[in-house]
Amino acid sequence: MRMYPGTFDLGMFLAVRAESRHEETIPVPEEQHVAQVSPKARQKLVYDFHEGNKDLKDLLGGKGANLAEMTNLGLPVPPGFTITTEACKEYLETGDEPKALRDEVSAHLDALEQQMGKKLGQKNDPLLVSVRSGAKFSMPGMMDTVLNIGLSDASVTGLTAQSGDERFAWDSYRRLIQMFGKTVLGVDGELFEDALDEAKKAKGVATDVELEAKDLKKLVKLFKGIVSRETGRDFPQDPREQMDLAVRAVFESWNTDRAKLYRRQERIPHDLGTAVNVCSMVFGNLGPDSGTGVAFTRDPASGHQGVYGDYLQNAQGEDVVAGIRNTVPLAELENVDKKSYDQLMQIMETLETHYKDLCDIEFTIERGKLWMLQTRVGKRTAAAAFRIATQLVDQGLIDEAEALQRVTGHQLAQLMFPRFDSDHAGDTLARGIAASPGAAVGKAVFDSYTAIKWSRSGEKVILIRRETNPDDLDGMIAAEGILTSRGGKTSHAAVVARGMGKTCVCGAEELEVDTKRRQLTAPGGIVIDEGDLISIDGSSGKVYQGEVPVVPSPVVEYFEGRMHAGAEDADELVASVHRMMAYADRVRRLRVRANADNAEDAARARRFGAQGIGLCRTEHMFLGERRQHVERLILAESDKEREAALEELTPLQKGDFVQLFEAMDGLPVTVRLLDPPLHEFLPDITELSVRVALAESRKDANENDLRLLQAVHRLHEQNPMLGLRGVRLGLVIPGLFAMQVRAIAEAAADRLDANGDPRAEIMIPLVGTVQELELVRDEAEQVIAEVEARRGVDLKLTLGTMIELPRAALTAAQIAESADFFSFGTNDLTQTVWGFSRDDVEASFFTAYLERGIFGVSPFETIDRDGVGALVRSASEAGRATRPDLKLGVCGEHGGDPESVHFFHEVGLDYVSCSPFRIPVARLEAARAASAGNGGGSDHR
Ligand code: PEP
Ligand code: MG
16 A cells, blocks of 8 residues: 555544444445354354454444454454444343343453453452443444443552553543443533532643642542432442443443434434443553554545544543644654554555455554554545545456445435535524535525516525425525425425425524515524525535535536546546446446426436436426416316317427427436326415405405406315325316327427437326226327327327326236336325325424334335335336336436435336436436345445
C-alpha cells in the first residue's frame, strides 16, 4: 500500500463515524454466517477473541468479530472474550442471564488471567478490563461501556505500585465509580459532574488534569458517598460482581429509549441484541511514551490512500473523543515513536489488503507497545464510497460485482441533490420531516398563486402551506421547494415533491403557518413574512432563516448529460459514478421505467436511463386551464353536452400523447386512464357553498355556480379513495375512457405517420374484478380498430391493468385472461391491504406506530414484504400461470425505493417504474440485487 503523509481532521473522523452505518459492515451473505456456526457451537455463549472471526457479526457483534479477526491475523490485540448476542437476547426475553453464562464467563476469565499473569482486581497488580457493547451494526454512543473494571479500594494501591503513578491510579478509580454509578447503577450523572466541578472550583483550577492524587482520593470518597446515598448500597468492591453487573447493564442498554429510537431511524431490527466485549485494559495515559489515536487506511472523504488520523500523546481514548486536548496528525507519530509508527503502517496495510476495503482503526500505545483496540470497515461519505469502489477494482482487490455491493442507492441519491454548504448555515428556525432531499432557497410565499406570479417574474420562492392539495400543484412546480407544517413522508406535499425531484420539508410542527396573514411564526417568536428569504434542507428536515449558500451536484449534471465523465471538468467522483452505472446496467435484470406525465419529464427520464414510461397519470393533464372542460363534462345534462365536452378534450389529450410518444420513441409508454375521484376537479365544497350563499343573499345567484354546487354535492364522497374512481369512472361516465383511448390511438397513428416508433400500452386503474376489465377492453378494442382502419395502420397497442386492490391480487389468475400486463399499484395496494388512508394516517398515528415498533419504516416508503409483498408475489405467480408471457411491473412509490427494488427483483417482476430522479437509484439497486444472488443483496433492513 502506498503511504504518504496527510493531515486529518478529527471532526471529520467523528462526523464520518457518526454517519449512516450502511456501508460499515462488509456484506456477508447470511448462509455464510450459518455455515460458520455449527449447531453445537451455537450453544456457546462466550468466545475467546481467538475463537471468532469477522464473519460472525450476528453472533459476536461488529466489534467482537473484528477483534477476533485481528487476533487471528496475529495483530497485537489486548486479550479478551466476547459474550454473544444470543446471551443478550435470552436475557432480554427472560429477564435473567442464561444459566450457562456464569460458568462460561468464569472459564474464559480464568484463561484470560492466566494469559495476563494476573487476576481481575488482584490487590498488588490488578488485571483491569473494559466491558463494551458491540452490536452487529454500530450504534455510536447509544449503548453502554464501562472501563477500568476491577479497581477497588484494595487494588487501587496495587495499580499505583504497578504503574508508579498514584494520580493515574486514583483518576482511573474515580472514572470507574463515575461510569459505573451512572450506567450500571443508574445514578444521575450530573451528581458526579457537579462534585467534580466543585473539586475543581475548590482548588481553583479549570481542568480535570490539574487535579492531583490527593484531590482525586477525596473525589473517590465523595463519589462513593453519592453511590451509597442514591442507590442504598455501597459501590461493589468485588471485581467479579463489578464485571457481572456491567455485562448486565450492557445487555439492558440495548433497550434504552435512545437506542430504540436510533434503531428505528437507522432501520436496524430490534431483535438483534448486542454482544459484550470483555477486554483487558491497556493505558495510553501512562506518560509521554504512551498515547492513543484513530486512523483510516484511506481518506474517508476522497478515498485516497495515505496516513489519515490523529494521535494524542499521554491520553486515553475518551480524551480524544472529548476533545480536551488538541490531537496531532497521525504522521507526527513517526517523530514521537518511530517503532510504533512503522508497526502501525504495516498493520494498516495488512488490514486493508485483508478486508479489501477502507478500515478505520483505534489504537493505544502503552509505554512504547502498540495495541489495536478496534477496527472495522470504515464509514465514509457517499462520494468516497463510489470512489473507493472503483479504486479497489483498479487495484485488483475486488471485482465489479463486489464493487456494486460497496455502494448503495441511498448514497447515490445523496450525491444527486444540491446541498447547503454546511459551513455557512445559520441558526435553524425549526426541524421538520426530511421528505424530499435537496437544498432550496427562496422567498417565502403562502399560496400557489403568489408562487406562480413571483416565479414568473424571476423570483425564487419557497411555497409554505399548512399542507398541500392537488390545487397547489402549479405552485409547487413554480417553487424551489415546499415547506409544510403538517403531514408526514407520504403526505401530498412529500409524494408530489419527491416525484418532481423537488426539495420538501413537511410536518414542521413547531412552525405556525398563517396563510391569511401570510406569515409563519417560529419558536421564540421569530416571524417570517411573505417575501423574507428562507432556506430548507430536504435531506435533514432543517429550516433556516435567510439564505444559505448551495453547492450544486455534479452527479446530476452528469446524468443530465451536461457533464461528460471523460471531460476535463468531470472529477473523479463523476467518473466513478459513470463506471458504477455502467457495471450496473450490465448486471441488472430488472428494467427501469419512469413515472412521467409530460414530454419534459419523459426526456429527463430518458437521459437518466429510463427504458420507457411505466406510469403516465393522465389526471395531471386535466388540471389548470383544462379543468373547465372536465367541469363541463361533469355538469353535462345530455349526451350532446357530454360529447361536446369530450370532443374538446380529445385533441388536447392527443397532443399530450404525441409529445410523450415522441420523447419516448422506441420505448414502451404505459398510459393510465383517468383514476382520481371526479370531485378532485371541482371547486372546494365549502368555498363554493359560501360563494353561492352570499350571492343568493344579494339575490344575484349565478346559474352556473348553482349547477356546480349541485354537482359538487352529488359527487361528494365520505371516502373518495374507495369511491367513484378508476375503472368505475370509465364505466359510469359514457365516452370518457373511449375518448382517452381514441386520443392514444390517434397520437400513436400520428407518430407512425411521422416515421416514429410509438409503443403505447393502455392501463386500467383500480380494477377489482375481471368483468370490469372485460367491459373496458371491449370498448377500447372497438375504438382502436376504428382508428386503425381509418388511418390504415397497425398500432400494436396492448391493454393491461393495475393491480392495486386486494381483490385484484387475489383473482389475478382470472384477471390475467383479459390483461396483457399487470402493473402493481403498491400505493393503493398498501392503503387497501392495511386499511390506511395514506393522506390521513401519517399525520395522525404513524409516529406512534413507529415509536412503538409496530413497523420500523412506513409501509408507504418500503414495501411491506409480509403483507402487501405477499400479495404481489402470489398475484405475479397466478398471473403468469394463466399467461406465461404476462408482463409484470410496479409503478407505486416503492418502485424507486432501494429495499423494495430488491424485493421486486426477487419476485421476478420485469420492471420497476419510479420518478425520473430515482431512476439511477433504481438502476443501481436492481444491479445490486442481481449481483448479490438469491438473497437479493438486501441486508433485511
Ligand atoms: C398506486 O396506487 O400505486 C399508483 C401508482 O397509483 P396512484 O398513486 O396514482 O394512485
Ligand atoms: Mg393507485
